[in-house]
Amino acid sequence: MSFWVSLGFQMDPSSSKGLWNNPRATQYSKETQDLLRLMMQESRLTNLQRKQINECLKNGAALPLISDSTSSLSPCQPKKSKSVQNLLPGKPQRRTAESCRSGNSYAREQFRPGPTRDLEKEKRRLQNILATGQDEPIPASSPNVPACHNPDVSEERDHYQEVLDEIEERRRFLADMASLGQERQYINIISTEISQKMRELEVLDKARHPSKDTLAPKASAKQMTENVDLKDGSSDV
Template identity: 60%
Template sequence: MCESLQMETSSQASASRGLWNSPRATQFSKETQDMLRLLKQESRVTSLKRKQINNQPKNETALPFTSDPAQSSPGKSVQKHWPVHTQKRTAKACRSGNSYEREKFRPGPTRDLEKEKRKLQNIFAHGTEQPGAGSSQKPPQHQSSEIPKKIDRYQEVLNEIQERQQFLEDMASLGQEKDYINIINTEISQKLRELEIMEKSHVPTFDTNAERTENAANKED
């Protein structure tokens, strides 16, 4: 009995849910259709998506709640721009680089300073670089002649001036020129003054003596 009732109930239920008894689809109002039309115009949708939206009110089917991610247009790649901050370098960082390094001083060939000092002392005291050089030289054979002595003295003064100039150049190469330049220039000035005196007073005497010697030789002939 119970089984027969259940069968009747199920048959009635299946009969009520026949092909022609399916639930009706949702109908859109005119406001909804106008809103969809406005959204289509304002939004950037593809032609396929727009066709689907146009067909849905005609078919009276519900609109999809979410869009298909596969059909959506890919978004534009956004490049990140990192902010640029200008940072000032500290004084320590600047000094740690090679910007402030000076060119290293490369001295020339070094000389023995003690030897140079002794050389200068000998020049001031004896007029020569070696103290015994002047005394060891043999005296000239004709010491009685006055003219050769004066000529030798003139050449000797010239040599002394050249020696002092050479000494200044040597000290300049050692970077010690300022310690001796005043003294050497004073010595050179004195020697030049001596040469001027010799040229004014003694040179005419040389010519007179030479003329007398030549005249005496002619008379003897």
């Protein structure tokens, strides 16, 4: 039971009259006053509270029923933690050099070249414009050469030309070796390879033109073989 409630039991019953009535002054006995002083010491009241109670005892007035907020008997309220506020500085601060470099302010956009153009073709086009006043016309396809829309035919034609190029390459190689005087050690191998390539040409020609006479490829093959044999005989002499 609190101090103020215990004080209420020591009051005179005559003081419980109405608020607007004027009760007579209450006389506290000496024992009651000593008890109140002892309770004030144990309760550790403030000087202001003790002064108020002593005046009530002296004048015979009713003791206060509600304690002051400064009393030590009031429940301890938890201290509110002070929130740390990020206060803006009063004056603007300059950024350091490291903070400036860490951002993307100094990053340059990388150069990306556009699509390249054929400079020689552009020169010819400009020369044609300056000379004739017109752009370079697109060369029309020759009417004598039929357009090859079949991929198989174009592939066979490319292979046929490839075999011809290989035969010509071997002939040039023999001619180079003959100029150096070393054709004797290569002539047998090269002549065999040329004969194989000529047979391959005959097969390709039959596949392209089944009804066409294949005497021309045979004659050319025979002529190449004879040329190789003649070179071999001259080298032996």
